[in-house]
Amino acid sequence: MNLLTREALLSFRRAPLLSLLSVTAIAFSLFAVSLFLLVAFNLRETLRGIEERVEVVAYVTRGAQSEAITAVSQDIQAFPEVQVVNVVTQEEALVRAKTELVEFRDAYRDLQVNPLPASLEIRMKEGFRDAKSVAAVAERVKGFDLVDDVRFGREWVERLDQLRNVTGIVGLSIGAAFAAIAIVIIGVTVRLTILQRAREIAIMRVVGATNWFIRGPFLLEGAIKGLLGGVTAVLLAGAAWRLFRNSLGTAMQGLVFLDGVTILGIVLFGLALGLGASLVSVGRHLRDV
Amino acid sequence: MIRFHRVSKSYPNGHVALKDVSFTINRGEFVFLTGHSGAGKSTILKVLFGEQKPTAGDVRVSNFVLGDMKPDDIPRLRRKLGIVFQDFRLLEDRTASENVAFALEVTGARPDTIPARVMRVLTQVGLAAKARAYPRELSGGEQQRVAIARALVNDPPILLADEPTGNLDARATRGVFQLLREINATGTIVVMATHDLELVKSAGYRQLEMRGGEVTYDSGVDDTLATELP
Numbered sequence: 383m384n385l386l387t388r389e390a391l392l393s394f395r396r397a398p399l400l401s402l403l404s405v406t407a408i409a410f411s412l413f414a415v416s417l418f419l420l421v422a423f424n425l426r427e428t429l430r431g432i433e434e435r436v437e438v439v440a441y442v443t444r445g446a447q448s449e450a451i452t453a454v455s456q457d458i459q460a461f462p463e464v465q466v467v468n469v470v471t472q473e474e475a476l477v478r479a480k481t482e483l484v485e486f487r488d489a490y491r492d493l494q495v496n497p498l499p500a501s502l503e504i505r506m507k508e509g510f511r512d513a514k515s516v517a518a519v520a521e522r523v524k525g526f527d528l529v530d531d532v533r534f535g536r537e538w539v540e541r542l543d544q545l546r547n548v549t550g551i552v553g554l555s556i557g558a559a560f561a562a563i564a565i566v567i568i569g570v571t572v573r574l575t576i577l578q579r580a581r582e583i584a585i586m587r588v589v590g591a592t593n594w595f596i597r598g599p600f601l602l603e604g605a606i607k608g609l610l611g612g613v614t615a616v617l618l619a620g621a622a623w624r625l626f627r628n629s630l631g632t633a634m635q636g637l638v639f640l641d642g643v644t645i646l647g648i649v650l651f652g653l654a655l656g657l658g659a660s661l662v663s664v665g666r667h668l669r670d671v
Numbered sequence: 672m673i674r675f676h677r678v679s680k681s682y683p684n685g686h687v688a689l690k691d692v693s694f695t696i697n698r699g700e701f702v703f704l705t706g707h708s709g710a711g712k713s714t715i716l717k718v719l720f721g722e723q724k725p726t727a728g729d730v731r732v733s734n735f736v737l738g739d740m741k742p743d744d745i746p747r748l749r750r751k752l753g754i755v756f757q758d759f760r761l762l763e764d765r766t767a768s769e770n771v772a773f774a775l776e777v778t779g780a781r782p783d784t785i786p787a788r789v790m791r792v793l794t795q796v797g798l799a800a801k802a803r804a805y806p807r808e809l810s811g812g813e814q815q816r817v818a819i820a821r822a823l824v825n826d827p828p829i830l831l832a833d834e835p836t837g838n839l840d841a842r843a844t845r846g847v848f849q850l851l852r853e854i855n856a857t858g859t860i861v862v863m864a865t866h867d868l869e870l871v872k873s874a875g876y877r878q879l880e881m882r883g884g885e886v887t888y889d890s891g892v893d894d895t896l897a898t899e900l901p
Contacts, residue, residue, distance in 0.1 A: 385776050396764065585760055588720070589821065590749035591777035593742075 389599035390606065397578055401607065404571035408611025409618065411564030412652050415557060416619035419640055419648070422553045427638050429546060436511040436542070438504040438534040440523045446500065454528050455502050463510035463519050468503040472496045499530065513540045561651075568611075568659035572604055576667045583667065593668050600664045601657055608656020612649035616640075672697055673719065673829065673860065678728030680714055680884075688714040689725070690884040696862065698828075701855045702891070703871045704864040706881035712864035715881070716831050719862070720752055721745040733828060750778055753822030753859075757834035759814045761806045767817045768793060768802040774821045792820045796850055812843025819850060830854060832863040836870070844870065 394401045440458075442451055448471070455467040470478070475498035480490050504523065506516060516539050520532045576583070586596050620639065627637050640648070673696040680689040689711050696702050704712040717723040719732055721740065730737040735748045761770050771789045780788070793799045796816040806814050815835055822830060832851065836844040848870060855861045865871065871878055877891035 581760070582762055585762065585773070586777050587746075588749065588754050588760070589774040589777060590746045590752075590825070592746045595777060595779070 386598045386602060390602035393575060393579065393599070393603050394606075397575065400571065400575055400578065404568065404575070404607045405610045405614065407567040407571055408564060408608055408652055408655060409614035411560060411567055412612055412615030412648055412655075413618045413622075415560045415564070415651075416615050416640065416648055417622060418553070418556050418560065419644060420619060420623060422549065422557075423640060423644070424637055425549055427636075429542070429549070430508075432542060433508070433511040434505070436506055436516060436534075436539055438506075438516060438520045438523060438532060440502040440504065440526075440529045441531045441533075442500040442502065443528055443530045444499055446528050450528055451500060451502070454526050457526070458502060458504055458523060461519060461522070463506055463515050465505045465507040468505070470501045470503060472498055472500045475499070475501065502529075511539075511542075512546075513543050561655075564655055565659060568604075568608070568655050569663055571607075572600070572656075572659045572663040573667075575603070576600065576663055580667070596668065597661070597664045600660045604656035604658075604660025605653050606656070608652040608654065608659075609649065610652075611656065612652025615652065616645050616648055672731070672733065673862070674729075674731040675715070675718075676729040676731075678718065678725045678730055680718065680723060680725050687884050689718070692728070692884070692886050694879060694886060694889060696860055698860060699855070699858050700891075701852070701861045701874075701876040702863070703874070703876055703878045704862060704881060705866070705868065705871055705878055706887075708866075710881040711884040712881055713833055714884070716754075716833050716862065716864060719829075719831055720754055721748050746778075750825055751827055751829065753819075753825070753827040753830040755815070755818050755822050755830065755832040755835045757837040759806070759811075759818045759838075761814055761817055761821075763806050766803050766805055767798060767809065767820075770806070770817055771821045771824050774824050778825065788824055789820075792824045793817075795823065795853075796820045810843065811839050812846050815839060815843070815847050816850065819847070819854075823854065827859070829860040829862070832861065834864055834866065836865065836867060848874070 442454075451469055455469050458464055459467045473496070476490065476493075476496050479498060480487055483490075502523075504519065506519065510516070510519075513536065516534050517536065520534050523529055524532045583596055623637065623639050675692050675694050678689055678692045679687070681687045692711070692715070704715060706712055714723065718725055718730055718737065721737065725738065728738075732748060733751050735744070735751075737748075740748065762773065765773065768786075768789050771792060772785050775785045775788060776782075790799060790802070793802050796819055798813060798816050798820065801809060801813065804813075806817070809817065815838075819830075819835070830851070835851070836847050839847060844867070851861050851863065852874075878888065879886055879890075880888035
């Protein structure tokens with residue numbers, strides 16, 4: 383084993399409690415970040431589910447020919463914002479009304495004439511499900527002669543917009559706050575390790591070790607601690623996710639866990655935190671003595 | 672060779688540690704730095720090993736000009752020096768031989784050469800039999816011998832010793848001093864700061880006496896300063 387690795391590992395053996403404290407500090411800070419990411423992830427998933435339901439409904443003028451309706455639907459389908467256009471005929475509308483609006487089933491049964499208009503249900507592509515894009519599409523759809531009326535629940539879409547913005551901002555700020563706390567805690571624990579080994583550093587300097595040589599084991603130590611902390615955080619988050627999902631029954635079965643890229647991101651972030659905090663602390667110590 | 676030419680050192684708070692100090696120490700010399708606490712002995716040693724920068728004047732150690740030195744060059748200077756302190760500065764959780772080997776390891780010596788070099792130098796200081804002892808298992812004199820072995824293991828041409836016998840009893844002092852004499856006899860410059868005037872008198876080596884940051888007496892002034900300084 384070379385000197386760098388040996389010295390870095392030696393510090394774990396010599397100060398197991400302090401090392402444990404550092405790893406735990408990193409793990410819990412990153413655990414908090416992971417939990418938050420989990421919430422943000424699931425919120426995003428839920429939002430995406432809701433967003434998929436954002437649609438513009440265009441009611442077709444009574445008596446329009448089905449060929450003409452198909453032609454209009456094809457035109458709308460060609461809009462860059464539009465994902466799919468679903469034609470709902472008068473008959474389909476009635477069938478749907480009968481199944482969905484159970485209270486009015488009797489009233490519908492006695493009808494001689496179908497009062498429901500045919501409609502076009504226009505789903506938006508991802509990225510165009512905000513109030514502005516939806517309103518723009520609705521406006522253009524209204525321009526077709528065949529279209530009698532257009533509805534899209536403006537208020538509801540605007541709320542969704544706000545919710546999206548708020549979660550984004552809150553997410554970023556809480557994530558940044560936890561990351562900052564993690565950095566401070568790691569910095570403090572690394573500093574403690576350095577103070578504990580100040581004598582060794584002083585001797586290294588006196589016998590002519592270069593500053594980079596002195597930094598080496600500390601950086602490796604910080605990186606190992608960060609890595610361990612990151613892995614522990616992901617494991618803890620996994621355990622919390624499982625516990626939460628299992629204890630809350632079927633309603634929470636749909637909860638998703640972090641994706642691979644995010645997990646790798648957390649672990650690498652831990653490593654970078656450990657490395658960065660060590661670099662700063664050792665640098666400060668070497669400058670001070 | 673060591674040369675101080677009109678060297679001063681003052682601190683931002685106004686304290687003057689060295690005032691216009693000049694002297695030259697030639698190859699093979701043994702020099703005592705004497706004076707009360709705060710007279711400037713330790714400052715001279717600290718300037719010599721690059722721990723402190725002089726505020727004025729010119730310092731040369733071997734081929735190094737200390738005033739122009741970049742921080743990155745300081746480790747190179749220190750590899751040419753052996754440094755010994757009053758408090759030994761050994762690593763408590765390492766054996767005598769590991770303490771000595773540490774100096775070689777951290778300066779990038781080839782690992783396969785280390786054990787032999789460590790044993791050679793421990794033998795030289797008379798501690799080969801205690802190579803595996805931890806500092807706490809050694810007497811003060813023995814710990815200082817380990818520190819001296821560590822200082823010598825890189826074969827430095829200059830050995831700096833800051834009160835090396837300050838913590839030792841009379842017998843251990845004699846032993847350590849004898850060791851320093853033997854090291855000097857091989858051609859190594861030895862600069863030793865000490866309070867022990869008895870030792871200085873009995874040894875008969877050159878003495879630089881310091882007071883208030885100035886050299887007030889140099890027993891070697893006739894045959895060194897006059898010829899070496901411009």
